[in-house]
Amino acid sequence: MRGNAPVDPVKLVRAVGAVTLTAALMLVSGCSMGLPTSGPVERVTLSQNEDHRVYIDPQGPSDGAEPEQIVEGFIDSLPAGPQSDGFRVVREFLTDAARKTWKPDSRTVIYSGEPRISRRADQMETQSRGSQSASRVGVTVSYDQIGVVDSRGVYSAEGSTGSSTIDLRLVKVNGQWRISSLPDGISIAQTGFFQVFRQVELYQLADSGKTLIPDQRWFPWRQWRTLAVRELLREPASWLGDAARSVGDDGISLAMDSVPVSKGVVQVKLTSGVMALTAAERAKLVRRIRLTLGDGSGEYRLSVTDDAGQDLSGADEHESIVINQPPRHLYSLANNFILSIASNNLVRLGDVAGRFGEATGMAFTSRGGAVLRSDNIVECVTKDTDSCGTLFGGNEVSLLREGIDDEVWAVSKDSSQIMVHRDGQERRFSASFLEGRQITAFDISPEGSRAVIAVGGRRGSNDGKVVMIGIGRDSSQLPTSLSSHAVTISNRSDIAAMTFYNEATIVYAVRDTDGGYQQMAPGPESAQRLPKGTTELVSAQIDQTLSLIALDSSGMVRYSRASLNASWRVLDYQTDAITSGW
Numbered sequence: 001m002r003g004n005a006p007v008d009p010v011k012l013v014r015a016v017g018a019v020t021l022t023a024a025l026m027l028v029s030g031c032s033m034g035l036p037t038s039g040p041v042e043r044v045t046l047s048q049n050e051d052h053r054v055y056i057d058p059q060g061p062s063d064g065a066e067p068e069q070i071v072e073g074f075i076d077s078l079p080a081g082p083q084s085d086g087f088r089v090v091r092e093f094l095t096d097a098a099r100k101t102w103k104p105d106s107r108t109v110i111y112s113g114e115p116r117i118s119r120r121a122d123q124m125e126t127q128s129r130g131s132q133s134a135s136r137v138g139v140t141v142s143y144d145q146i147g148v149v150d151s152r153g154v155y156s157a158e159g160s161t162g163s164s165t166i167d168l169r170l171v172k173v174n175g176q177w178r179i180s181s182l183p184d185g186i187s188i189a190q191t192g193f194f195q196v197f198r199q200v201e202l203y204q205l206a207d208s209g210k211t212l213i214p215d216q217r218w219f220p221w222r223q224w225r226t227l228a229v230r231e232l233l234r235e236p237a238s239w240l241g242d243a244a245r246s247v248g249d250d251g252i253s254l255a256m257d258s259v260p261v262s263k264g265v266v267q268v269k270l271t272s273g274v275m276a277l278t279a280a281e282r283a284k285l286v287r288r289i290r291l292t293l294g295d296g297s298g299e300y301r302l303s304v305t306d307d308a309g310q311d312l313s314g315a316d317e318h319e320s321i322v323i324n325q326p327p328r329h330l331y332s333l334a335n336n337f338i339l340s341i342a343s344n345n346l347v348r349l350g351d352v353a354g355r356f357g358e359a360t361g362m363a364f365t366s367r368g369g370a371v372l373r374s375d376n377i378v379e380c381v382t383k384d385t386d387s388c389g390t391l392f393g394g395n396e397v398s399l400l401r402e403g404i405d406d407e408v409w410a411v412s413k414d415s416s417q418i419m420v421h422r423d424g425q426e427r428r429f430s431a432s433f434l435e436g437r438q439i440t441a442f443d444i445s446p447e448g449s450r451a452v453i454a455v456g457g458r459r460g461s462n463d464g465k466v467v468m469i470g471i472g473r474d475s476s477q478l479p480t481s482l483s484s485h486a487v488t489i490s491n492r493s494d495i496a497a498m499t500f501y502n503e504a505t506i507v508y509a510v511r512d513t514d515g516g517y518q519q520m521a522p523g524p525e526s527a528q529r530l531p532k533g534t535t536e537l538v539s540a541q542i543d544q545t546l547s548l549i550a551l552d553s554s555g556m557v558r559y560s561r562a563s564l565n566a567s568w569r570v571l572d573y574q575t576d577a578i579t580s581g582w
Contacts, residue, residue, distance in 0.1 A: 054195050055083070055084070056079050056080040056083055056084070056195075056196070057080070058073075058076060058077035058079075058080045058085075058089045058090070059073070059077075059089070060073075060077075060089055060092040060093070061073055061092055061093050061176065061177075061178075063176065064176075065176070065177060066177070067119060067137050067139050067170045067177050068117050068118075068119060068139065070093055070170060070177045070178065070179065071117050071139050071141060071168060071170075071179070072117060073093060074090060074093040074094075074179060075115055075117075075141070075187070077089045077090040077093065078090055078186045078187065078188055079188055079192045079195065079196045080196075081104055081186065081196075081220070082108070082186075082188075082196045082197060082220030082221060082222060083195065083196035083220065083221050083222060084221070084222055085222075086222060087104050090104075093178060093179055094178060094179050094180075094182070095171060095173055095178045095179065095180045097180065098178075098179060098180050098181065098182065102182060102184060103184040103185070104184070104185065104186050105151060105185075105220075106151050106184040106185045107148055107149065107150050107151060107184070107185035107186075108148065108149040108185060108186050108187070108188060108193075108197070108218075109143075109145055109147075109148050109164070109185060109186070109187040109188070110145070110146050110147045110148070110149070110187075110188060110189075110190050110193050110524055111143035111144055111145050111146060111164070111187060111188075111189055111190065112143075112144045112146050112189070112190050113143070113144055113189075114143075114189075115141050115142065115143045115187070115189075116141070116142045116143065117139060117140075117141055118139070118140050118142075119137060119138070119139055119140075120137070120138035120139065120140055120167075135171060135172050136169065136170070136171050136172075136180075137169070137170050137177075138167060138168070138169050138170075139167075139168045139169075139170060140165055140166070140167055140168075141165065141166050141168065141187070142163055142164065142165040143163070143164060143165075143187065144162065144163055144164075145160040145162070145163075145164040146160050146190060146524060147160050147524055148160065149197070149218045152217070152231055152234075152237070153200070153217030153218050153219050153227060153231060154217060154218075154237050154239075154487065154522065155216070155218055155487075155489070155522040155523050155524065156487050156488055156489070156522065157465075157488045157489055157490050157491050158487075158488040160491060161463070161491045166182070166183055166187065167181075167183075168181065168182050169181035169182075190524055193218075193524060194524075196220065196221055197218045197219065197220060197221065198218070198219055198220075198221050198224045199216065199217075199218055199520055199523060200216075200217050200218070200219055200224060200228045200292065200295075201214040201215065201216060201217075201291075201292065201295070201296065201504060202214070202215040202216075202217055202228060202231055202232050202236075202288075202292055203215075203232070203287075203288040203291045203292050203296075203323070204232075204236045204240065204244040204245070204288070205244060205245045205247075205284055205288065205321075206243060206244060206245070206447070206449050206473065207242055207243060207244060207245050207472055207473060207474075208473040208474060208475055208476075208477055209245075209475060210324065210473075210475075210477060211321070211322070211323060211324040211447045211448070211449065212288065212291070212321055212322060212323045212447070213236075213240065213243060213244050213323070213447060213449045213450065213470075214323060214503050214504055215236055215237050215240065215244070216504065216520055216521060216522055216523055217231060217237075218523065223258070225259040225261075225266065225293055226254070226257065226258050226259045228259075228292050228293060229254060229259050229268055229289060229292070229293070230253070230254055232247075232288060232289060232292055233247055233252050233253055233254070233270075234246075237487070238483075238485050239468060239469060239470060239483060239485050239486055239487035239522075240449075240450070240470035240483060241469065241470040241472060241481065241482070241483020241484065241485060242470065242472035242480070242481050242483065243449040243450065243470030243471050243472050243473070243483065244449070244470065247285060251271075251273035251276060252270055252271055252273040252274050252277075252285075253270070253271050253273075254268070254269065254270065254271070255269040255270055255271045255306070255307035256269050259293075264301055265301040265302070265303050266293055266300065266301065266302050266303065267303045267305075268289060268293075268302070268303065268304045268305075269304075269305050269306070269307060270304065270305070270306050270307070270312075271306065271307055272306050272307055272308060274306050274312065275306060275310070279315070280319075282312060282315045283315050283316045283317075283318070283319035284316070284319055284321060285315075286304050286312055286313070286315040286316040286319075287316035287319045287320075287321060289302070289304060290302050290316060291322075296323075323446070323447050323503050324404070324446070324447045324448075325446035325447055325502075325503055326582050327541040327544075327582075328446075328538075328539065328540045328541060328580035328581060328582060329341065329342040329366075329540055329541060329542075329580065329581060329582070330342070330538065330540040330542055330547075330549060330578065330579075330580055331349075331362065331364040331365075331369075331578070331579050331580070331581055332362075332557065332572065332575050332577065332578045332579075333352070333356070333359050333362055333371065333575065333576045333577045333578075334555075334557075334572055334573075334574055334575040334576065335574050335575075336351060336352060336353035336354075337349070337350065337351055337352065338350055338352055338362075338364065338381070338385045339572075341540075341542060341571075342541075342542070342543075346572070349383070349384070349385050350384055350385025350386070351385070352371075352381075352385055355373075355379070355387070356371050356373045356374065356379065356576075357373055357374030357375065358374045358576060359371050359372060359373060359374065359576045359577050360372050360373075360374065360376075360400075360576075360577065361399060361400035361401075361536075361577050361579075362400060362577040362578070362579045363400050363401060363402040363403075363407075363408045363409070363579050363581065364381070364402065364579050364581050365402065365405070365406050365581035365582045366383060366581070366582060367383050367406045368380070368381055368382045368383040368384075368388070368406065369381055369402065369406070369408060369579070369581065370391055370400065370408045370421070371400075371577070372397060372399075372400040372410075372577070375396075376396040376397055376398065376413060377390055377394060377396065377397070378390060378391040378392055378397050378400060378408070378410060379391075391408060391410070391421050391426070392410055392412075392419050392421065392426060393426075395412065395413075396412070396413040397410040397411060397412060397413060397419075398411050398412070398413045398415065398439070399411040399439060399441065399442060401442060401443055401444055401579075402444070402579050402580065402581045403420060403422070403444040403448055403479075404444070404446075404447070404448035404477070404582075405422070405477070405582065406422065406423075406581075406582075407420055407421065407422045407444070407448070407479075408420070408421040408422075409442075409444055411431075411439045411442065415431060415434065415436075415437065415438045415439040415455075416430070416431055416432075416436075417429065417430060417431060418431050418439075418442075418451075418482060420479050422478060422479070423478070425478065427478070427479055427480075429479075429481070429482045431482075433469075433482075433484050433485075433486055434453070434455050434467075434486075435458075437455035437456055437457070437458065437464075438455060438456045439453055439454070439455055440454045440455065440456050440464075440494070440495050440496065440511075441453075441454040441495050441496060441497050441498045441508065442454065442498070443498050443499050443500055443506075444471070444500075445500050445503065446500055446502070446503050447503065448471060448473065448477070448479075449470060449471050449473065450468055450469070450470060450471060451468070451469050451470075451471055451482070452466065452467070452468050452489070452498060452500070452506050452521065453466070453467050453468075453469065453486075454466045454492075454495035454498055454508060455467070456493060456494070457493050462493050463491070463493070464491070464492060464493030464494065464495065465488050465490060465491050465492070465493075466488070466489050466490040466491075466492060466495060466498070466508065467486035467487060467488050467489065468486065468487050468489055468521060468522060469482050469483045469485075469486045469487075470482070470483040471483075487522050489506075489519065489521045489522045489523070489525070490508075490517065490519070490525055492508070492510065492517065492525075494510055494511040494512075495508050495509065495510065495511070496509045496510065496511035496512075496534060496535055497509045497534055497535055497536045497537040497550075498537060499537040499538050499539050499548070500539060501518070501539045501546075501548055501564065502539065502546065504520045504521070505518055505519070505520050505521070505564070506518065506519055506521045507528055507530075507537055507539075507548060507564070508537070509530050509534040509535075509537055509550070512533060513532065513533075514529060514530060514531065514532035514533075514534075515527065515528075515529070515530065516528040516529070516530040516534070518564060528564060530550055531550045531552050531556070531558050531568055532552065533552040533553040533554065534550045534551070534552050535551055535552060535553050536550070536551040536577065536578055537549070537550055537551075538578055538579060538580040539580060540580035542559065542561075545561055545562050546562060547559045547560060547561045547562070548560045548564060549571070549578060549580075550568070551575055551577070551578045555573060555574045555575045555576065556570060556572075556573055556575070557570070557571040557572040557573075557575050557578060558570055558571060559571050
């Protein structure tokens with residue numbers, strides 16, 4: 001599904017840290033696009049990401065190596081730890097004492113570029129006064145940090161805004177330099193990270209019980225299945241808050257510390273606590289395990305048992321819960337008309353001339369929606385585009401987005417509140433967790449249980465960021481809460497627009513440029529080319545093909561069909577606003 005399986009593995013004689021970059025993009029194929037049949041084509045070239053892994057075979061320390069060479073060899077050997085050898089070779093660079101206390105799995109720092117290694121002259125110690133032969137030395141490694149994966153596989157870019165350093169101490173052991181003191185965790189270049197860590201979606205159960213939620217994690221390749229099931233049985237990532245349910249109050253775990261594959265069968269053995277669940281709860285749990293280990297597909301052989309040997313593999317035979325994400329259609333406000341674009345034809349839904357001024361946003365579905373007027377008031381609009389009053393008490397709003405079903409989400413003008421209108425009811429949530437920063441863009445995930453929010457920097461600083469939070473919902477799917485703990489997924493400022501391209505991938509545009517970024521969030525970001533001056537982004541099915549659609553400051557609408565690598569084509573002109581809805 002995501003191209004994670006290795007193809008044509010290449011065994012390297014020595015790892016040099018900066019291995020071939022692989023960014024696992026989701027590519028969604030579809031039938032041909034009929035829009036437009038003629039007109040200009042603007043090509044935006046993207047680098048084609050390779051879909052294979054490079055296998056690493058590091059070498060241990062060489063006799064007579066200088067401290068800097070030992071540290072360089074240590075860094076070069078790190079990627080093999082999560083990929084294949086469990087840090088067997090990298091421990092050869094450590095003293096016996098350091099091998100016993102070092103905890104490499106505690107966290108993974110991801111950096112860009114090459115690390116810089118330097119000896120600290122002020123910390124050189126000699127064997128005796130006046131001797132020129134050092135027995136202890138300090139070495140500093142500095143790098144440009146872009147993010148951290150914690151021990152649970154959760155990525156965060158919090159605090160990763162510049163150069164970071166780690167201090168190592170080396171001593172001589174039998175005449176050879178070895179590292180005696182180092183911080184827990186490892187550091188890996190972004191170019192190598194995708195080779196040795198696997199992106200995995202944990203299929204969490206929404207608190208509403210109506211949908212599954214993709215909880216993105218990054219696990220070492222060598223034991224990703226074990227870690228995925230172990231984490232699926234624990235509480236969801238903290239940033240999801242009340243959006244997702246826990247399983248069995250920690251009463252269920254793996255009965256053996258591995259998830260082996262034998263004769264093509266993935267084998268999961270759980271503790272007896274699984275039998276305390278109801279049949280419906282067990283069905284959902286087995287379903288979630290099946291989808292998690294199958295990258296969203298159940299088309300493989302899975303064995304699930306308890307520690308007494310009872311076979312639970314068929315428990316989910318009649319359970320079909322998935323991530324709810326009905327296909328979205330494109331709607332626009334252009335040339336004084338609200339338009340629907342679901343296939344080859346532009347369908348005029350109604351004439352709205354003179355009603356909204358220069359509208360700055362809209363949210364629309366087949367049942368109607370709302371338009372953000374030029375005076376910052378949200379006007380309700382029926383499916384026939386007639387007015388049905390104003391929303392949110394007539395208070396001024398800065399941003400408008402479509403949620404699930406016929407939800408309309410909005411941000412108050414001062415960014416102090418995030419609001420939602422659904423089924424005639426309105427809810428307001430405090431945005432105090434954003435510390436008073438201005439929200440510049442946001443979007444709601446396809447299943448409705450997550451939100452991604454871009455905020456600007458504090459006054460006089462360039463400390464903007466992009467965060468994700470969970471959305472709690474009751475059994476009727478009405479939003480009840482926003483999680484107070486957000487995960488930072490990017491430290492970019494000046495974000496002008498953003499969208500969930502699909503359930504896993506987020507795309508965001510940087511203001512007044514032709515640049516942007518994409519990421520399987522939370523996860524490391526990579527560059528994404530977008531039309532210059534993009535002011536709005538949405539994802540929609542057009543003629544049964546998933547497309548990324550961009551509106552620029554001149555009113556031009558372009559689309560990129562079936563892939564984030566595809567060329568950009570002009571779709572329409574003189575457009576004030578776009579949205580995607582059901």
